[in-house]
Amino acid sequence: MSAHRSLINKLLLACVAMFAFGFALVPLYDVFCDITGINGKTDKVAAAAPDRIDRGREVTVEFLATHDPAVAVNFAPETARLRLNPGDLQTVSFVVENRTGEPIVTTAVPSVSPGEAARHFMKIECFCFQEQPLAPGERKAMPVQFYVDPELPARFKNLTLSYRLYRSVGQSASR
Amino acid sequence: MSDTTHHGPPTGIRRWLFTTNHKDIGTLYLVFSLVMLFVGGAMAMIIRLELFQPGLQFVNPEFFNQMTTLHALVMVFGMIMPAFAGFANWMVPLMIGAPDMALPRLNNFSFWILPFAALMLVSTLFMPGGGPASGWTLYPPLVLQTGDAFPFVIFSVHLLGISSILAAINIIVTIMNMRTPDMPLLKMPLFVWTWLITAYLLILVMPVLAGAVTMLFTDQFFGTSFFQAAGGGDPVLFQHIFWFFGHPEVYIIILPSFGIISQIIPTFSRKPLFGHDSMVYATASIAFLSCIVWAHHMFTVGMPLAGQLYFMLSTMLIAIPTGVKIFNWTATMWRGSLSFETPMLFAIAFLFLFTFGGFSGVMMALTPADIQYHDSYFIVAHFHYVLVPGAMFAAIAGVYYWLPKWTGHMYDERLGKIHFWLSAISVNLTFFPQHFVGLAGMPRRIPDYALQFADLNAFMSIGGFLFGLSQLLFLWGVVRCMRGIGDKATDRVWEGAQGLEWEVPSPAPYHTFDTPPVVK
Incomplete structure (x- = not known):
């Protein structure tokens, strides 16, 4: 035994x-x-400012915004695409409008595609760093200030930054 | 072995509730599995009925999705895994010369969890919001939309997992510690070997599934965010954890089939198994590889090139040890003195059709091709070829092969052959055209489809009904033997049969091998 x-x-x-x-x-x-750095997640904290601009090439950055269908909001970028030099600091706003008729707190989850380029996508300021409270009917432009790292490998010519907007988790229980 | 050392079993229902006898528990497992075959089969019939014509005729889409989900869960966890556990209970002690399983009370417990778990799983159909409709893979966030049934689904998966883990522990301890003294590991019959490796796989991956569904549970009820993006989680993570379990799971299902086929083919070829030791090493290699290839189930989630290449090439590597097995079986038959009784017919059909399913598996290992095949009927055809004429035919072959030893009566050979031919033909009528509709773009898990697929779907449904009805012949054949109808079986049963299980009388006495037998 x-x-x-x-x-x-x-x-x-x-x-x-x-x-x-x-x-x-x-x-x-x-x-x-x-x-x-393979699944497209970007850093959740602010990056340092760029130290140089690579004038030798241009990269296209496209912006996408989607939201959880369970949250009645309008959510869209103000600019669909930008051509920029790596190292060039830019600001783009995403506009959100709360159509739920009640105050909500939202969280935006960023993702960069192709995923391997995500570590070269540097955000100095982003509305995704904090939860965003919205009053009923409030419309708000939320900025993201970013640059593309000059170290980005040359094979990446197009990047997409997408956000998906959710109610923040603390609120979803009351949904 | 005389009656003076043993009292007989209690009578009536108490015998089955309290039994610790490996043969009784093996019988319970096998009967349970047969019942679940018809429960899961009935769900498949509803699926084929709805798909008989395009448009919605019989069930609503929500219920259809519950059928595809529960059909899979019932067949995998309720039918095929308990069937092989039943074979292990009956045959492992007999094949290694042990008097019983090592842990008889645990054995009783691991069986009796099953009916309650299965009842809980099937009962979800009658709860508000219906049963799970997410597919058996239970991907979040979809599965989190399940209604009141959600916790019951999670708990039944837990229970089914606990049952398998306990059975696996029991089987390992039995095989490692209770072999007759002159049976070293490499002299064990291949069925025992495959189950030893399967049991280790179960211990390796079932707890991971338990962890994954526990995380789903806490995501739903306790505010965690393992898989919810809003809280910083990642739904793709679930797919990784699930398939870390899920891919070894497919080998948990197929390895015992390999074991059964490796017993049957030598018997009816009247030759020893070709390359016994290489079969053992191939089985172990398959088990190892199965643990490191999981992400080929999820090429479409987006993976870097290096990841795609790694999972593609390591997946293709599995074809090599599997090929070793296929060639060894073929070599065993080569210049053998073949005869074609029902178990052998099912074994040969297994050899053909499992290989077929294996080939479509290699096709899908190719990442760029897989992205087209993903979630189409092609994958449905693939896994049904490896599971139905693969695992299930092996189980049926095993039942016909050992039924005379279990019951003491020969099955009706003519009935067996009719069952074989109807099954072998209708299984191809059902699943072969699914390759074509899949390549042409018909997605899986939908109750309705484009008109261009109508003819082939009607054809497949007819094949499916025929296959379903054919299994009633199997039921009849088994019940006949259990009720003692049919010729008395000899102790050896088959002319070419080798191994300790054939040294005991037919039917096998309630207690066998009180003293360790001598292996010749």
């Missing part, structure tokens, strides 16, 4: 370890994506 018991204990331990591993995949996933 002792041979049984020690094997059973090992196998049970393996089960518990694999259950924990399932949860460990959550931070591992973020760390992996952070190191390799």
Whole structure:
């Protein structure tokens, strides 16, 4: 029986370890994506200002805005696309209008495509860094100030910055 | 082995509720699996009925999606996995010369979880908001829209997982510790080997599934944001965790089938299995590779080139150990003295049609091609080829092969052959055209479709109904043997049968191998 018991204990331990591993995949996933920069996530904190402008080439940046269909808002960029030099600081506004008839707090989740270029998309100021409260019927232009890192590999000529607007999580329970 | 050392089993329902006998529990698993085959099959019939014509005739789209979801969950967790657990319970102790499973009470518990878990799963259909309609992959955010049934779905997946994990622990301990003394690991029959490896896979990945559905649960009810973008989570993360479980899961289903086929083909070829040891190594390689290829299920989420290449090439690598198996089975048959009883017919059909499904799998490993095939009927054709004429035919072959040993009565050979031919033909009528409609662009999991697919869908539905009805012949054949109708089976049953399970009388006595047998 002792041979049984020690094997059973090992196998049970393996089960518990694999259950924990399932949860460990959550931070591992973020760390992996952070190191390799492959899933289009941009930094959640402000980047430093650019130190130079690369006049030698131009990159096209397109802007997209979508929102959770469960939240009645209008949400769109003021500019559809820009051509700019890497290192050139630009500001683009996204306009949001609250049509829900009640005060809401929104969160915008950014994503850059192609994903591998996300680490070269530098945001100095962004409305996505904070939650945005909106009064009923309020219409607000929310700026994002950014530049494209001059270190961006030459194979990337078009970048897309997209935001998806949600109610912030603290509010979704009351939905 | 005399009756003086053992009291008989209790009678009536108490025998089955309290049994710790591996043969009784094996029977319970197999009967449960047969019931679930018809439950899941009925859902498939509803799906094919609705798809018989374009437009909506019989069910609404919401219910249709609940059918596709529950059909898959019932067939995977309720039918095929318990079927193989039943085979393991019956055959592993008999094949390694052990008196019973190592942990008999745990064995009883891991079976009796199942009917309650399955009942809970199927009962979700009758709850407000209906059953889960997200597909068996339970992707968020879609699955979070499930109504009142959501926690019941999560808990039934937990219960089914616990049952499998406990069974896996039991099987590993039995195989590692209870073999008759002169059976070293590499002398074990291949069915035992495949189950040993499968059990390790179960322990490796079922807890990860439990973790994934637990995260869904806390996302829904406790305000966590594992998979909700609004709170900083990522729905793609769920797909990674799910398929980390999901891909090994497909091998959890197919490896025991490989084991059964590896027992049957040598018997009816009257030759030992060609390349026994290479079969063991191939099985282990497949199990290892299955754990590192998961993202080929999700090429379309957007992955960098390096990721696509890695998952494409490692997936294709699996074709090599699988090819070793296919060639070894073929070599076993080569110049064998073949006879074609029903188990052998199903085994040969397995060999052909599983290989077919394997080839469409290699096609889909190609990332650029997969992006076209993704979520089309092509993938439906692929996995049904590996699961129905693959895993399920292997289970049916195993039932015909060992039924005389279990019941002491031969099945009706003519009935078995009719069942085989109807099944083998209708399974192709059902699933072969799905390749074409898939390539032409018919998406999966929809109740309605473009008119150009109408003819082939009607054709597939007729094939599906025929396949479903054919399984009633199987039920009849099995019930006949269980009720003692049919010729008495000899101890060896098959002329070419080798192995310890054929040394005991037919039907196998309630207690066998009280003293370890000698392996010749």
